[in-house]
Amino acid sequence: MKIVADRNKCAGHARCAAVSELFELDSNGYIGFDEKIVPPALASEAQRGVRACPERALKLIDDLPKSSS
Amino acid sequence: MLTEILERRAAITGVGLAMAGRSADRSALNLTLDAIFEALADAGLRDSDIDGLSSWPGVSATPGMAPVTLREVKESLALKLNWFAASPEAPGQLSAVMNAAMAVASGQARHVLCFRTLNQYSAQLQRRSLSATAPERVAGLMSWIRPFNGLSAAHPLALVAKRHMHEYGTTREQLGALVLNSRRNAALNERALYRSPLTMQEYLAARMITEPLCLFDCDPPIDGATVVIVSHIDAARTLRKPPLRIEAMSGALHGRNSWDQFEDLTSMAATDAGRRLWERTDLKPGDVDVANLYDGFSILTLIWLEALGFCGKGESGAFVEGGARIALSGSLPLNTGGGQLSAGRLHGFGLLWETCRQLWSEAGERQVQGAQVGITAAGGGPLAGCLLLTRE
Numbered sequence: 128m129k130i131v132a133d134r135n136k137c138a139g140h141a142r143c144a145a146v147s148e149l150f151e152l153d154s155n156g157y158i159g160f161d162e163k164i165v166p167p168a169l170a171s172e173a174q175r176g177v178r179a180c181p182e183r184a185l186k187l188i189d190d191l192p193k194s195s196s
Numbered sequence: 197m198l199t200e201i202l203e204r205r206a207a208i209t210g211v212g213l214a215m216a217g218r219s220a221d222r223s224a225l226n227l228t229l230d231a232i233f234e235a236l237a238d239a240g241l242r243d244s245d246i247d248g249l250s251s252w253p254g255v256s257a258t259p260g261m262a263p264v265t266l267r268e269v270k271e272s273l274a275l276k277l278n279w280f281a282a283s284p285e286a287p288g289q290l291s292a293v294m295n296a297a298m299a300v301a302s303g304q305a306r307h308v309l310c311f312r313t314l315n316q317y318s319a320q321l322q323r324r325s326l327s328a329t330a331p332e333r334v335a336g337l338m339s340w341i342r343p344f345n346g347l348s349a350a351h352p353l354a355l356v357a358k359r360h361m362h363e364y365g366t367t368r369e370q371l372g373a374l375v376l377n378s379r380r381n382a383a384l385n386e387r388a389l390y391r392s393p394l395t396m397q398e399y400l401a402a403r404m405i406t407e408p409l410c411l412f413d414c415d416p417p418i419d420g421a422t423v424v425i426v427s428h429i430d431a432a433r434t435l436r437k438p439p440l441r442i443e444a445m446s447g448a449l450h451g452r453n454s455w456d457q458f459e460d461l462t463s464m465a466a467t468d469a470g471r472r473l474w475e476r477t478d479l480k481p482g483d484v485d486v487a488n489l490y491d492g493f494s495i496l497t498l499i500w501l502e503a504l505g506f507c508g509k510g511e512s513g514a515f516v517e518g519g520a521r522i523a524l525s526g527s528l529p530l531n532t533g534g535g536q537l538s539a540g541r542l543h544g545f546g547l548l549w550e551t552c553r554q555l556w557s558e559a560g561e562r563q564v565q566g567a568q569v570g571i572t573a574a575g576g577g578p579l580a581g582c583l584l585l586t587r588e
Contacts, residue, residue, distance in 0.1 A: 142271065142272050145225045145229055145272055146272055178273075179272050179273070179274065
């Protein structure tokens, strides 16, 4: 699972960073990355942060390969 | 009794506290969310279980007084709210909890997050002088005080303390006994702001703020947030911890809406709220195992002791004298987490947090053995609210 950030949409509300430290900001207070892998244990925290974005600049993508069981 | 006591359908199911203290390192929203996440984990609830939100005063023109609004919290957590409210036109800090109790009792919500966040320490750092941020015209209650050089609540309350001393012979040593008791309890509370020992000598020698209130009679402004979750009793029994039922609550205001125009100078809204509280329950003051009563200024705790009937009018100085009666091992353990005087100004919510921890037997070294009934009161002057809690 990874977070994908659209830095053009980010307006620096920093609501994601307020709910989770996963969302590191740059020195101007905007989202500090384009993509970030989320450790499975922090999945619900990542969801919280993505939900908090008022600009819809954040997405959560499940990029794990489908298991072939 | 004439009416059903509906607040008994409400219970506290989780609490959270984020204390930055005398530090401006963490934003008010961060602190609020830290406390919310702690409370949710405490209760065993998820964000999506929360359908109500409550605070006091909601918004305020005073810097640091209400830095986080309901709507910011709602947006940060994408809450789906069935009910929310916060109003400064209410009986003080605990109105947030009382409103929540009424909301769950009437079926408007099942689980209500009640929060109180202050960042008055940060706000003080930012503001250069009182006049830089004060409104152009003094309005509201302050318009009756400011013309006589009353710059803060300390001034009218110093008059109350002075009057209490004049009428009833209350002494600074008696106020000091209360302050020292709080500091002893704070030493056992890892979340408290000031934990180093304080002696009577140091208390009596402390800088005067406004006579007879010295530095240690006034609570320190801090950055911090406290959260309490109020749930419907039917939804509370399946959660992590035994529900703390609201046995009775009151925010009565019969006298004047004023800091100094009650029937006498040592009575306040607390007098009305306290009287009304006991009309709503068969329990008596003697049934209370632990009391956390508002101490924004030490004199306010004395007023609350009288208002809630723990002693007679004018007897509160003698009641706390020496500190034995109000110690953790005494007949009325008082401000067991250190109160606001030592733990920091969380505006009544810190006191409620502590009462809950005691009733859940989670207070560690400062635990009052077998605490089943707890009381918390908050406010001074025309603000007064009180809650009587019982462990199920």
